[in-house]
Amino acid sequence: MALIDNTIAPSGAAFQANRAGMLALIDRMRSLEERARAASAAAKERFHKRSQLLPRERVALLLDPDTPFIELSTLAGYMFDVPDADKSIPGCGLIAGIGFVSGVRCMVSASDSGIDAGALQPMGLDKQLRVQELALENKLPLVQLVESAGANLLRYRVEDFVRGGNIFRNLARLSAAGLPVVTVTHGSSTAGGAYQTGLSDYIVMVRGRTRAFLAGPPLLKAATGEIATEEELGGAEMHTSISGLGDYLAGDDRDALRIARDIMAGLAWDRPSRDGDTVFVPPRYDPEELLGIMPMDHKRPVDMRQAIARFVDGSDFIEFGADYGPATVCGHAKIEGHPVGIITNNGPLDPAGANKATHFIQACCQSRTPLLYLNNTTGYMVGRAYEEAGMIKHGSKMIQAVTSATVPQITLYCGASFGAGNYGMCGRGFHPRFCFSWPNAKTAVMGGEQAAETMAIVTEAAAARKGKPVEREQLDKMKAKITAVFDGQMDVFATSARVLDDGVIDPRDTRAVLAEVLAICREAERRNPQPMQFSVARP
Template structure:
């Protein structure tokens, strides 16, 4: 059964929702710009040294005019400080998937305009995530390095220990036959020196690149030996003496040009289709309400994402609050699963059936999250909601096709799990600015705790204090609501980025292309990665 859209994007309600969504998008862009502006404050220093700013380096590396998918741009937001006005997102890293000489690559750059590129806590998590994506999708990993290493003023032992995974992943990428290419724009000290050390090819910049296990201050403190930075780890020394560098560049531009040539020689360029224009993308601004209690027909979202608006709904009359449908995005056949209400027993069974059907067909699954969770209540429990919901979670967990998740609206309770939330490792997961994620709604959580507290007091024969109860209620609501916000959860890397709803079709097409290309790409795994010689 093909779905015929009925939503009027010009209605008063639609226009109201559009304005609210645009306000959120504007706030998102302001946060992203805050990172760029903070980094650009270092321009006088970079100009004096004859260097390019980190974003300029990324821009010169990438093919002009080709698509680029930034990743985790809000990493660390509200984690370094709880003050929304001063928190700088990004995790001190720039990361995304783009094209270099026609080759789809994962590109990561130290944002050395901020704290000299020192690795931030969420910056570590960010680079680990994009390394995982590079490994899953067989993407050459290009690292533009200029980092002060760990911030010793904010030292935490767990960051040191967990940071070892960064270097482990470089070795895994190389061993999997995936090129690892480093441009050493500046310093790499201690653990940072292993970034070039575990790369297949290293490009160094004369007079700027440094790589040493111990810089002059630590060397003198540890052994009493006195040496210059150039003697210990300069670009010319590593290119001519130690052999750590394969190529010696004269400046940043020259280094990036060499990197582009190295990538071109990997032979990884592949033809790819162009995405057709999307005439319905503006409608996507009008669909999601600010108040997630208002109903939304998620089929209206689906039909605006697929090719030619052609959508085949699966079992439309059974478990109708759970929507399953088939369509195509940029020529890729996909299955959609979404929610027009809580997931009930028929809905869970339908989704389980549909996931297995997609696995049999070999078609990726796109989850459009908008769920308050699994149905609760006596009737639902007696109908076996736990076991039927568990079957759906089993199917999501063990699906044999790539899965993609877009968090559009509510993502509450176990519905987050059954709809392939972060814990279920979808290949890519993005959020709309309207998304909210929590174990339950704030008022629901506060009301639950109020009932429990009042029952405990009643057993003691004590009457509740109305003022204290109201303060406790408001506090719980505030905690849940502040943490449910899409910008906050993205700051924790619970998604791969917050996107403009109008970009959803393009983002999904890009990700589907990436996965399809990975499945056809020929790599030559080895027992070990390429060793430095």
């Protein structure tokens, strides 16, 4: 392997400015995550009074102690519940992530019922569907901790109702794919949400707390005139002894989580093992320095090799085609022993860079090496010379290679990800296996200033064709508005809120997160659950 030479000066003014900017963004991210935790924890007295655990207490008891847990989409829904940034609570009322349950790596999804009784928040559907998609793609069992008031009818949208059917379809797909779905129904699971329980392979219910029915007492009375209590309609004892919906009756939340862990321990399920090197060396350069490498202004250049050097094994990187299309950096490295092919950008993508990346992607597919895309590009090069050189066709080849790649692809937004460069660098629309962002990341069709200037030129040309003068004041107002719209939507706090990534991570955690997801991908490639024609049906 080839050691990356260090060119970073931590005492320099630029590094210190970058570091201060990155730390401020990390503080903002952590404060928003804490806001969601605090909002849920505020219900502690109410939960404990009725002998229930808070949602995060449930997750903590479910997971194996002192093992990694990658929480997903913690900023999802930010500014979608309320437009006031100071009052918005991110997370969509759902706690989700990948962790270990009785030694088995699982996808875990838990209703955050400390917030609005677990009602699904705006963007919650997108988050839940992404969680299921990740479980399917990575061949992970799904453990659900359900207690939800259902959809928020005050924000009813017919398209959400129709798309919501995918939640139940995916549960059936998981079961049919041989991926167990274990559900603990801690509280309400009503109306359509009852199928979230009903479509599970193993169901644990809590005495005196579980409520699962298609119509609650008020709707039942309104629809049929029948009068029944919640316990009679859908209590745990009725479902475990009469309807057969429940398989296990637990005394309380703790007992239910113990049963869920016992179920997972008793399954003949594949335990993780490392296929990469068992002995590896850490980076030779301090990962703390990742805070000062990336400039806050995406127009300023940065050598992405310096970022790579701070999270790959031994800071070793075998660069591929270093002198051809040099603004596109490709090469091989290892992360905690897991081989990976890395593609990143030291500038826009040009024809040579696109060709090199296409070749590298295909070579990694040949060797079954996972691909990591570190997005830091303003897009593909434009201009007469680049058009004559075939920029469109060479960029198209790269996009085709990304689309057709047969190995796991992981995307990390490290800086700018603009225009078709987002597509060529395996943006979210190209279904990378995992997609994370650093707090400074920006995603857009182009920069706000470029968009505003483009529209100004178009407006002036249209006015000239009509022989009309352009009012400079109106033009300036239009440009300011366009810039504000673009800048407001390219920010990672806006894109992650829309579930356009799987979460924002502290750059210092990059190595740990990538090592975990590479292990997950490698296990999925080796794992061979037995698919069935149908999912497991209740008796």
